[in-house]
Every structure is written in structure tokens, then in C-alpha cells.
Amino acid sequence: MPRLSRYFIRASLIYLLLGLTAGALILTNKGIPFAPLVWVLLPLHIETMFVGWMSQLALGVAFWILPRLAGDAPRGNERWSWAALVLINLGLIVAMAAPFSQWPWPSTLARSLEAVGFIAFVLGNWRRIYSPTFGLQTLRRNQG
Secondary structure: OOHHHHHHHHHHHHHHHHHHHHHHHHHHHHHOOOOHHHHHHHHHHHHHHHHHHHHHHHHHHHHHHOOOOOOOOOOOOHHHHHHHHHHHHHHHHHHHHHHHOOOOHHHHHHHHHHHHHHHHHHHHHHHHHOOOOHHHHHHHHHHO
């Protein structure tokens, strides 16, 4: 398994732990009210479970399992995927801090960082999904 996949998956497991902890606190507070402010953790819970855990787990497995390219760089230009890891996690950190901020812009910044991170992952791995010569080969095969 590539090192980048391991980092994506490890990060996803950390966010799973954070999301489960926040969800457990919210659920416990719902049954036995002990701190009404615990509901501030709901956006953190949602963000860590969906973007932090599920998305990063999927990206880590996708980077590992997508078809390899021929040549010296079988996984293409990995810089895009490394940038995706950094940007998504930076966006998650900003998103987790946003509910505790007085300003509205951290949430927008977090979503922007995450979106650019996902776009970077797609740009870095697009050739592994769709070969530029695929259309020509298919066209020649169907004509011949």
C-alpha cells in the first residue's frame, strides 16, 4: 500500500474517533442533559464523519486501487494527491474551529480548502481513470 494511502486512511481513522466522540457526547446529552452547549459540537460531528472519515477513507483506498500507469511514475504526479491530503485536512481543522469563532468566514474558507483539495485529487489521478488514448483505441477497434 502506498504511503499516501496510509496517511489518508490514518487521518480518516483519527476523524472517525473524533466524530464518534462528539456524537457520543451529543447523544448522551440528549438522554441525560448535562451541558446544553454540547450541541455546538454537531457541526464538528457531521464534518468529521462525512469529510474527515468517509471521504478520506475513500480517497486513500482509491489512490491505492486505481490502475497504475506505465513508466517511472505508476501513480502519476503524486504532488496533486499530496496537496489534496494537506488541503482537505487543513479545511477540516478550520471547519472544526469555525463553530467556536465569532466570524462567519472560517466556514467558507474551510469549504473552499476542502473543495480545492478534492479537485487536486481528481487532477492528480484523472489519467489513471481515463486514458487520453482510450477514445482513439475504441474508435479504431470498432471501425476495424
